[in-house]
Amino acid sequence: MQRAKQWGPDFKVLVGLGLAYSLTQCAAPPAPVATPQKLAAMPQPVLTIQGWPDNNAPVAQVHVVTIPPNYPIEVAVSGQLKTVEEFAADTGAMAVLNGGFFDPANGQTTSFVTVNGALVADPRDNNRLMDNPDLTVYMEQILNRSEFRRYRCGDDIRYDITFHNAPLPANCKLHSALGAGPQLLPDTAQTEGFIDFADGSLMRDAIGSQQRNARSAIGMRSDGTLVWVMVSQTKPDGGMTLAELAELMTTLNVQKALNLDGGSSSSLAWSALDGLADSYYGRLDPIGQPIKRPVKSVLLLPGQDDLNTGQTR
Secondary structure, X not given: OXXXXXXXXXXXXXXXOOOOOXXXXXXXXXXXXXXXXXXXXXXXXXXXXXXEOOOOOOOEEEEEEEEOOOOOOEEEEEEEEEOHHHHHHHHOOXXXXXXXXXXXXXXXXXXXXXXXXXXXXXXXXOHHHHOOHHHHHHXXXXXXXXXXXXXXXXXXXXXXXXXXXOOOOOOOEEEEEEEOOOEEEOOOOOOOOOXXXXXXXXXXXXXXXXXXXXXXXXXXXXXXXXXXXXXXXXXOOOOEOHHHHHHHHHHOOOOEEEEXXXXXXXXXXXXXXXXXXXXXXXXXXXXXXXXXXXXXXXXXXXXXXXXXXXXXX
């Protein structure tokens, strides 16, 4: 991979496929995607890495992939759990970010996943989820948790973050969707059953939202730019709370944001034009080594060969 160049005192910028941007800069919206030539010619995603809250005494490293409007993002799911590196190797993707929730005990999804218009992972098939008596009171909320969606609207690619049961926009078809949650902007943690209170006290916190941990998220800007974020720990008790992650997304000019599976699942694979690749894993073990956890589903950016030939799904 082409190594990092300094971009001000607190930034590193890794060149994706030939174009580099600052952490907050974005590309102008391109024309509707209709041909492989247009896909290959559009501005390319870029990865930046920054210490948080600063580079002097960071408790986390923030990896941000900025994706131009109308760029194709794919969703992938595997029958067997795989690391993001393995997803990248199997698909030829230039970037892979961990995605939805799953049960590590049986490898089954606890999030809805749609690929090419077909529901390919259904939490209702997971008996350990559906038959858990502790979750019965929350099941309606769990099955309507938020998801990242890609629509086909004529020749346009459109994205949204919304609840699973939300209707489709007029004249659009659902291309793919990846369930996770909660939404960070706005905050839907209680609506989706991730947290609950009794007499003003927190009695349920399913994803440790108030503790610092490795985190992953996707956000949308008003101009259509998408932002992937993977927060890695610099020490075993480092990372971010969900509130800190939401605040970070705001500083990245994001209007809508979705939390993805975090903790040991947080991971990002990235490859550069020269073919070299790096992988980043979010959570550290007690002696400070990264945990390479395999995951069920991911978001991915097609490689340049797929863009050149139009082989996007």
